[in-house]
């Protein structure tokens with residue numbers, strides 16, 4: 001074990017209260033113009049490291065306790081797809097170094113990150129071996145960088161998550177494993193959320209739960225199942241979009257008010273009108289926490305104001321809370337006695 005690891009670590013923090021982990025780097029950097037939608041490879045850690053560093057800092061400022069290295073989709077299969085496999089190691093090491101710098105300066109935790117490979121095929125030994133090798137190389141880079149914990153996320157197959165967990169556990173670091181549920185209330189091999197979580201918990205994960213695909217209101221029922229099925233720490237990182245029973249994932253959302261999309265789906269770059277506001281994220285946080293969820297965040301689409309809403313819903317005041325709204329001095333809608341009555345009393349401004 002690395003004795004230089006920061007104290008308190010993940011497990012001690014979870015014993016003391018909820019832990020917040022901001023995600024959503026792909027979507028936010030895409031919106032800011034530093035990452036291409038489609039292949040969604042985190043080349044920004046090589047091409048615009050200052051922007052990645054800045055976003056890490058913004059999430060910490062807003063209340064994140066974990067700085068997750070931006071290696072989501074930074075694995076061998078994705079880099080092969082874009083013809084840049086030779087950049088694999090440099091990309092991972094850069095991502096970990098940038099996140100480690102922000103974690104060190106802020107006293108937060110550095111997390112290594114493994115994710116869905118899109119290569120895993122049940123029963124195909126060749127794919128299983130390739131997936132394990134991909135996880136092993138990324139986990140080793142995370143250990144080299146001094147990670148405080150390691151996250152495996154967005155898996156659609158419990159079996160793929162279990163391979164990742166096996167590799168993650170060999171690092172000796174605390175582990176967080178989260179599954180992504182698509183339209184069906186089951187993993188691709190047919191596990192319910194509770195069954196999947198139990199298999200992962202039984203295999204030794206410290207934190208199990210759900211991330212991505214589902215918005216707050218369609219993730220909550222699955223979280224109830226998870227909470228009823230495991231005794232370990234539970235994670236919830238929904239996408240901040242207004243999914244509902246008929247369109248339970250952000251991929252399934254359709255926008256009847258817009259006829260100028262490139263295709264049929266608003267996903268992934270025209271989801272703006274479905275974005276949850278900060279009050280909805282706060283409401284989700286309270287409901288999830290009441291179920292026993294104690295590792296909270298938002299995934300694709302999340303922005304710093306969502307993270308601050310999570311923190312404040314948990315009773316915290318991160319540095320960004322200094323700028324939380326105070327409408328009392330608003331020129332037209334405020335209540336302060338010094339405001340101009342001809343503005344505050346004007347019905348034409350509403």
Ligand SMILES: [Zn+2]
Nearest residue numbers: 212213299300
């Ligand atoms: Zn996501």
